[in-house]
Amino acid sequence: MESFETVTIPSRDKQYIIERLEEHEHMTHEEAVDSVDELAHYYTAIKHGKNGSPSKMVDKAWHAHILNTQMYMDFTKAEIGRFVHHVPYWSGHQSNGTEDDIYEYLVSQLGAEHVNATVWVRDGAICENSSHSLGRCQNAFLPMRNPTDKKRNVFHLISRYDPFNYWMMCLDPFRLDAYEEAIRQHRQQKAIWLDIGTGAHMPLTRLLIKYETAEHVYAVEANREAYRFAKNLRECLSDEEKRKISLYGCYSNNIDWHAQDPRPNAIIHEIIGCIPLDEGCIKVMHDTIKNPNGEVYSCIPYKIGTLCMPVSRPKRSRISSFCSFILSSSMKIIKDVGIQGMFNPHKDAFLCETPQFIEEFILQDYVRKPLESHRVFKTKFIVEKRTGKWAGVFLAPHVLTSKDNRNGIAEIDGLKRMTNWPVRYVQMYYYQKAIDVKQGDEIHVVFESDLTKECPTYRLEAWVNNNYLLRSSFAWIGPAIY
Numbered sequence: 001m002e003s004f005e006t007v008t009i010p011s012r013d014k015q016y017i018i019e020r021l022e023e024h025e026h027m028t029h030e031e032a033v034d035s036v037d038e039l040a041h042y043y044t045a046i047k048h049g050k051n052g053s054p055s056k057m058v059d060k061a062w063h064a065h066i067l068n069t070q071m072y073m074d075f076t077k078a079e080i081g082r083f084v085h086h087v088p089y090w091s092g093h094q095s096n097g098t099e100d101d102i103y104e105y106l107v108s109q110l111g112a113e114h115v116n117a118t119v120w121v122r123d124g125a126i127c128e129n130s131s132h133s134l135g136r137c138q139n140a141f142l143p144m145r146n147p148t149d150k151k152r153n154v155f156h157l158i159s160r161y162d163p164f165n166y167w168m169m170c171l172d173p174f175r176l177d178a179y180e181e182a183i184r185q186h187r188q189q190k191a192i193w194l195d196i197g198t199g200a201h202m203p204l205t206r207l208l209i210k211y212e213t214a215e216h217v218y219a220v221e222a223n224r225e226a227y228r229f230a231k232n233l234r235e236c237l238s239d240e241e242k243r244k245i246s247l248y249g250c251y252s253n254n255i256d257w258h259a260q261d262p263r264p265n266a267i268i269h270e271i272i273g274c275i276p277l278d279e280g281c282i283k284v285m286h287d288t289i290k291n292p293n294g295e296v297y298s299c300i301p302y303k304i305g306t307l308c309m310p311v312s313r314p315k316r317s318r319i320s321s322f323c324s325f326i327l328s329s330s331m332k333i334i335k336d337v338g339i340q341g342m343f344n345p346h347k348d349a350f351l352c353e354t355p356q357f358i359e360e361f362i363l364q365d366y367v368r369k370p371l372e373s374h375r376v377f378k379t380k381f382i383v384e385k386r387t388g389k390w391a392g393v394f395l396a397p398h399v400l401t402s403k404d405n406r407n408g409i410a411e412i413d414g415l416k417r418m419t420n421w422p423v424r425y426v427q428m429y430y431y432q433k434a435i436d437v438k439q440g441d442e443i444h445v446v447f448e449s450d451l452t453k454e455c456p457t458y459r460l461e462a463w464v465n466n467n468y469l470l471r472s473s474f475a476w477i478g479p480a481i482y
């Protein structure tokens, strides 16, 4: 057999395409590399005169390449001998072949072991259990990639707080008790506190004053309405209290706290959001604490984390519908793959007894280290329900306001009690195609995050047992508010 000439993508082009796929398509590094390798195979097929379309992943890599026009033109002329045009699908387009044609062709020329079937999937569908010898089938499950192409920004979230939200937060007993407990424990050491995101009613600042734990409190609030309300509220306090509180209406990072006199040496906040880092908590804390001259000796909350629980498609309870209506969060249970907020989620949906942390931060320690751009956590759950349908996961906030939680008050666990922070339901499989699971099955979860921005990027990947090809992945950019 004659040697089959393959196309090579130069390393500079590869590096560029991989970076773009990671940054804009939220692919993992491995997926991006695989996509570029298969793009080279696609170019090979084109060079040999084969007609057909690329798979979705290959198409994304191709688009990225084309976008760099000079690089793409130089490459196609040098490697393929002509400029290769891209014709998107439209009503007047006559297709000469499909991605299957290209895939079958590559397998026949290169051998199945040299072609990555997971990249050549139709509509992102891959299935190991299929009768296809090549390990691929159609109409199976996802993976689905980031559906949020809107540019997200923490200020969108901040501007969404309304007076009603602030009242509800003040009426959330578990949340306030947990903070009050931590503040009570600080009675012995008076500090200069910084209350980041003090809210309309300044509940945490007022607790600090009430328990005499503060020599002074700097309270800062970025929501304009809330700041105005807080300003009026401050005017109504006694002179002694007023003297102890400085109120700022801006984003916390706009002020150099270390230049203040007296300089704050303790931080309190509740900028935690729904999956705990939604409000950019880690970056805000990092930027506030990182100054080496400043010593922050205390931080409330002490620890924050996200609990993960694999679930079947949840049912809608009356109370959760009511709360969602009141708090204007979408509550129709999604049919598609996606993410939504959910209050008081039903335990019926749990497939295991015990949730696991997929992220956990002791704030004061973590924020002193450089922010991680690619944090990866892998775990597995063992199904404990006799049988069930697995559709996705609940992600719930978990907060320890104080290290000392002897009486259990300092803990806020979104899966045990309803709080103002909704639990996130991430539906990973179309619900009609939810996966049948039974007791003893393993559900593998990989959670990745990029914490370098105020709006962190998250990616969840999950599959059952060793069926890695029957996996689903879902990526989103915080704040995940819908």
Ligand SMILES: C[S@@+](CC[C@H](N)C(=O)[O-])C[C@H]1O[C@@H](n2cnc3c(N)ncnc32)[C@H](O)[C@@H]1O
Binding pocket: 158, 159, 161, 166, 169, 170, 196, 197, 198, 199, 200, 202, 203, 204, 220, 221, 222, 223, 226, 250, 251, 252, 253, 269, 270, 271, 272, 273, 279, 284
């Ligand atoms: C969950 S609310 C908590 C309000 C109040 N602390 C309470 O406990 O009821 C978070 C508040 O923080 C504000 N916020 C979030 N990030 C901020 C930042 N970096 N600087 C100032 N305000 C911020 C939001 O506008 C919002 O009012």
